[in-house]
Amino acid sequence: MSAGSEPIVAPRSALGELRLVLRQVGYEQLTFWLNPVGAIFTVGFSVLFVVMLGASAGSSRVSYLHNVKLVQYYVPGFIAYGVMSAAFNNLAISVVIRRESGLLKRLRLSPLPTWTLLSSILLSTLLIAFAQVVLLLAVGRWAFGVHPPAGASGIAALIVVLVLGGLSFAALGIAMSTLIPNQQAAGPLTSTVFFVLLFLSGLWFPLKSGSTLAKISTFFPIRHFITAVFRTFSHPGASAWAGSDLLIVVIWGAVAAAVALRRFQWAPLRT
């Protein structure tokens, strides 16, 4: 078709592709951390919640949840929250802002391959989530004596749950962004959906199984994700895997990815 012009872009080697992704991840990270309000709001919130709730919970226990101390629920709970706030809340809002300000369109018109941009954004999101997880594990361990999952299988379970959960909620975040018409609506809409579902899912107060809220929250992915993270803390060894909960999260993620692929727009919607 394009006779008469020699390709001037030689196909990149796998190493070259990887370097391009890592380079873009670096700039994604720079863009995130150089915005102090966004960085503190996303990363600081989860730590603040755990410190406040952990301190006020004292030594109270949850009789209907293996009689664990409340703070032993809060640390994994807010690790899940941290991942979701980076992958769902922050990603949905930042995609809307980048789309509506023309940044996505400009990237689309550059020779940066789409898959490079997408994988960089996902990797960068996981890194932001990972920073919170590390902070929360440290606060939980040293301030509240909550021990992180131990042993190879416990750690592996935690990592797999967080990565699959992170990717699933990132897909939900991008799907969410396609439903938001403009920058002004991005924060309020996303946060309202997020915090209402968090409340329904018993992040602040563990739900009694069989209660109305527990039944409602079964339909949504958030409670399943919290449960999957909690299980890696509360069940050592091979039983650390909450397979069905994780499966439901991943199914939500897959459906969201299909919606995102179908509805995604590069150009501002307002024009």
Place this chain on the structure above:
Amino acid sequence: MPAVSVRGLVRSYGSVRAVDGVSFEVEAGEVFALLGPNGAGKTTTIEILEGFRGRDAGDVRVLGIDPGDRRSGQQLRSQLGVVLQELAVEPFLSVRQVLRRNAGYYPAPRGVDEVIGLIGLEEKADAKVKTLSGGQQRRLDVGLGIVGNPALLFLDEPTTGLDPAGRRTSWELVRKLASEGTTVMLTTHYMDEAEALADQVAIIASGRIVAQGPPASLGGRDQGAATIRFRLPDGVTLPDLPAEVTANEQSVQLRTDRELELLYELSRWALEHDVRISGLTVSRHTLEDVYLQLTGGDAERFQSESTAGEPAPA
């Protein structure tokens, strides 16, 4: 091979034909302006050439590549520079960081410092983008358009919202790029911009090209009647002259297609009767006259009378 070649381009949104049979060519090294009112189809045309938007019909080649062919999309985009209508710059990175990031997307980019010099942002190189003035951000936007050292640069309304000094700076930059061999295709609704920058202008209205040619002869403005304007002292009346005469409080206007002879008559009369004539000008259609005639109320009539896209006399 022309840098851009478009034949019978059509793109509809619903029942509206936003681009309705547009044809033109942009030669390599040329500055080409697509001039037209808002909603005329300028941006849609540019977006099709950039490969951002699909087309319904027509044959399009940009640097020899069909922009609708996704397989060669990356090859095309690595040779294009794009400056969008809306400002699109990361607020929290510095000027240098943004330029360095984007330079890395291209196979043979310009040096970051060279670009900073070209857009005149040396003093602000390490400042965060959000601390720049609107005009400075616009210049950075242009810098991002040229950092890949493009063979073809698209500028979609590059000076909308700039103050007069900022416009002049942008014009200088476009001229400099053009003199270095970059092909530039710009859209604008400023007549003076098209006249100052473009080698070729196409006027587009309601999705059709209604006139095309070098700005000096567009719409036949180098031919046909001229207008002679001047002021007379109070109480003096003109003799009979072979021209269409109109007068208002500021000036007298004579329309003629034989301006040299008329000026001779006028001068002789003025010298013989010792009449002081002041503020004398001779002009043909301004580009604005042509533009308004072609895109304004008369556009419909003009379209039906002339074949759309018919080249103006060169």
